[in-house]
Amino acid sequence: MQERAEATRRFLVEAAAQLFEERGYAGTSISDISARSGRTSGAIYFHFTNKEKLALAVVEATLATWPALIARVRASQAPALEKLVSLSFTVARAFRDDVVVRAGSRLWMERKAIAAPVPGPFTAWIETVTQLLRDAEAEDELAAGVVPETAALAVVYAFFGLHTVSDALDGRARIEERLRELWEVLLMALRAAPDTPALLARAGAPAPAAGTPA
Amino acid sequence: MQERAEATRRFLVEAAAQLFEERGYAGTSISDISARSGRTSGAIYFHFTNKEKLALAVVEATLATWPALIARVRASQAPALEKLVSLSFTVARAFRDDVVVRAGSRLWMERKAIAAPVPGPFTAWIETVTQLLRDAEAEDELAAGVVPETAALAVVYAFFGLHTVSDALDGRARIEERLRELWEVLLMALRAAPDTPALLARAGAPAPAAGTPA
Numbered sequence: 001m002q003e004r005a006e007a008t009r010r011f012l013v014e015a016a017a018q019l020f021e022e023r024g025y026a027g028t029s030i031s032d033i034s035a036r037s038g039r040t041s042g043a044i045y046f047h048f049t050n051k052e053k054l055a056l057a058v059v060e061a062t063l064a065t066w067p068a069l070i071a072r073v074r075a076s077q078a079p080a081l082e083k084l085v086s087l088s089f090t091v092a093r094a095f096r097d098d099v100v101v102r103a104g105s106r107l108w109m110e111r112k113a114i115a116a117p118v119p120g121p122f123t124a125w126i127e128t129v130t131q132l133l134r135d136a137e138a139e140d141e142l143a144a145g146v147v148p149e150t151a152a153l154a155v156v157y158a159f160f161g162l163h164t165v166s167d168a169l170d171g172r173a174r175i176e177e178r179l180r181e182l183w184e185v186l187l188m189a190l191r192a193a194p195d196t197p198a199l200l201a202r203a204g205a206p207a208p209a210a211g212t213p214a
Numbered sequence: 215m216q217e218r219a220e221a222t223r224r225f226l227v228e229a230a231a232q233l234f235e236e237r238g239y240a241g242t243s244i245s246d247i248s249a250r251s252g253r254t255s256g257a258i259y260f261h262f263t264n265k266e267k268l269a270l271a272v273v274e275a276t277l278a279t280w281p282a283l284i285a286r287v288r289a290s291q292a293p294a295l296e297k298l299v300s301l302s303f304t305v306a307r308a309f310r311d312d313v314v315v316r317a318g319s320r321l322w323m324e325r326k327a328i329a330a331p332v333p334g335p336f337t338a339w340i341e342t343v344t345q346l347l348r349d350a351e352a353e354d355e356l357a358a359g360v361v362p363e364t365a366a367l368a369v370v371y372a373f374f375g376l377h378t379v380s381d382a383l384d385g386r387a388r389i390e391e392r393l394r395e396l397w398e399v400l401l402m403a404l405r406a407a408p409d410t411p412a413l414l415a416r417a418g419a420p421a422p423a424a425g426t427p428a
Contacts, residue, residue, distance in 0.1 A: 024326050026240050109323050112238050120382045143402065153379075153392065154399035158368060161375025165367075168334045178367065185368035188357065189403035 009047050009057070012037055017058050017103035025055055025110045052116050055107050059118055062104025065094060066121070070128055080135035081191065085183055087132075088159060089205060092179050095163055096172045105163070122156060129155050133190075143192050151190060158182055180205045223261050223271070226251055231272050231317035239269055239324045266330050269321050273332055276318025279308060280335070284342055294349035295405065299397055301346075302373060306393050309377055310386045319377070336370060343369050347404075357406050365404055372396055390420045 015037035019028040030051055034041045048054040073087045094101045111118035133148035133155075142148070162182055166172045183205065201207075229251035233242040244265055248255045262268040287301045308315045325332035347362035347369075356362070376396055380386045415421075 026327055106326070110327070112320070113240055113324070113327075122379050122382055145402065146399075150395045151399050154372060154396050157375035157379055157396060158372040159375065160378055161371035161373065164374055164378065165336050165371055168336055181364045182368050182371060185360070185365050185403050186399075188359065189399050 005047070008039075008043075010061075012039065012044060012047060012054070013057050013061050014100060015039075016054050017061075017100045020055065020058060020107055021099055021103035025051075025107055025113055030054075052114060055114055056116060056118065058100060059104045059107050062101050062108075063119060063121060063124075065098070065101055066091070066124070066128075069094075074132075079139055079141060080132045081141050081187070084129065084132040084136070084155070085187075085205065087128075088179060088183070089176065091159075092163075092175050096175050122160075125156050125159075126152055136190075141192055143190060146190055154189075155186060158186060176206045180208065219261070222253075222257075224275075226253065226258060226261055226268070227271050227275050228314060229253075230268050231275075231314045234269065234272055234321055235313055235317035239265075239321055239327055244268075266328060269328055270330060270332065272314060273318045273321050275314050276322075277333060277335060277338075279312070279315055280305070280338070280342075283308075288346075293353055293355060294346050295355050295401070298343065298346040298350070298369070299401075301342075302393060302397070303390065305373075306377075306389050310389050336374075339370050339373075340366055350404075355406055357404060360404055368403075369400060372400060394420055394422065 012033070016028070016033050019032050019036055023032075028051070030041050030044055033044055033054070037044070044054070048057060069090050070087065073083050073090065076083060076086075078086065095105060096102075107114070108118055108120060111120075129152035130148050133142065133146075133152050136142050137146075137148055142151075159179075159182075162175070162178055163172070166175045166178055226247070230242070230247050233246050233250055237246075242265070244255050244258055247258055247268070251258070258268070262271060283304050284301065287297050287304065290297060290300075292300065309319060310316075321328065322332055322334060325334075343366035344362050347356065347360075347366050350356050351360075351362055356365075373393075373396075376389070376392055377386070380389045380392055
C-alpha cells in the first residue's frame with residue numbers, strides 16, 4: 001500500500017507539473033489538476049492537503065533530480081573540469097526536457113506568490129561546483145590565481161543566467177549551443193591548459209555551430 | 215497641462231512600483247495603489263486604463279533608466295573594459311536601490327502571469343556589451359581568442375545570474391562584493407593585461423573583502 005501511495009503521489013506530481021509549467025502557480029487550480037490527471041479533487045487533497053503543498057512537492061522533486069546525476073558524474077574517471085562541464089550539459093538538458101524540472105523552475109521564479117518558503121537550488125550547486133573546482137586544483141588543472149570558492153560562484157551565476165536569458169530569447173531551443181559558447185569563455189579563465197575544444201568534446205558538448213570561431 | 219499629466223503619471227508609476235515590488239503583480243490591486251498614492255481609482259484608470267497597462271509602464275520606466283547611464287559611461291575617457299565594469303556597478307546599484315527598477319525586475323520575472331507581452335532587457339544589454347567589447351578589442355585590451363559577441367553573452371548571463379542568486383541568498387545585500395568577485399574571474403578570461411585589481415579600483419568596484427585573496 002505504501003508503494004502504491006508513492007506511485008499515486010508521483011503521478012499527481014507529474015500531472016500538476018504539466019499545469020504549473022504551462023499556466024504558473026496562480027493560473028492552476030486543484031480542479032484543473034483533477035481534470036488533467038483523471039483523479040478526483042478529494043483524492044488529490046488526500047495526498048497533498050492543498051495546492052501549496054503540491055507545488056512544494058514539485059519543487060522538491062526537482063531538487064531531488066540532482067543528487068543522482070551528480071553522483072554518476074563524480075563516479076566517472078574523467079578529470080574534474082571535464083566532470084563539471086559534463087554535469088552542466090546534463091542539467092541543461094533536464095531543464096529543457098523534463099517537465100517536473102521546468103515546472104519546479106517556474107514555481108521557484110514565482111516563489112513570492114506562494115505563501116510557504118520555496119527551497120532554492122543555489123547553495124547546493126555552489127557547494128557541488130566548489131568541490132569539483134577544488135578537485136581540479138588538486139589535479140593541477142586550474143589557472144594560477146583561480147580561487148575555487150569564487151570561481152564556483154561565477155560558474156553558478158553564469159549557468160543560471162544562461163537559463164533565464166535562453167528562456168526569454170528562444171524558449172531554451174539553443175541552450176546546448178549557448179552553454180558550449182559560455183564554457184569557451186569561462187574555461188579561458190579557469191584552465192591551466194588551453195585545449196578547450198578537446199575538453200568540450202569529451203564532456204559531451206555539441207560541436208560548434210557552423211561559421212562560429214572555435 | 216501636458217507637463218502636469220506627465221508628473222502625475224510618473225507619481226503613479228512610482229506608487230505602483232512600491233506595491234508591485236512588495237507584493238507582486240497578482241498581489242497588487244488598483245485600490246491598493248489608490249490607497250498608497252492618495253489618488254482615486256478613477257484618476258488612476260484615467261491615466262492607465264487597467265492594472266496591466268500600469269505594470270507595463272513600470273517595466274518601460276525600468277528599461278528607460280539605462281540609455282542615459284550607458285551614454286554617460288560611454289562618453290567618459292576610460293578604456294572600454296573599464297567602462298563596462300563601471301557600467302555594471304552602476305546598474306547593480308540601481309537594481310539594489312531604485313524601487314522602479316526592482317519592481318520592473320519582479321514584474322519581468324512574473325511576466326507569464328501578465329496577459330500582455332512584457333518587454334525584456336536582454337537584447338539591448340547584449341548589444342551594449344558587445345559594442346564595448348569590440349571597442350576593447352580595437353584598443354588591444356582583449357586576450358587572444360576572445361570573440362566580442364560570444365564573450366558579451368557570457369557577461370550578460372553572469373550579470374543577470376548574479377542578480378537572481380544574490381536576491382535569493384541575501385536580498386542583494388552583498389551585490390557589490392559579489393560583482394567584484396565575478397569580474398575577478400571574468401577578467402581573467404577577457405583581458406590581455408593582468409592588472410585586474412587596478413582596473414576594478416578605477417571602475418568604482420568596492421575594495422576586496424578582508425581575508426579574500428585578491
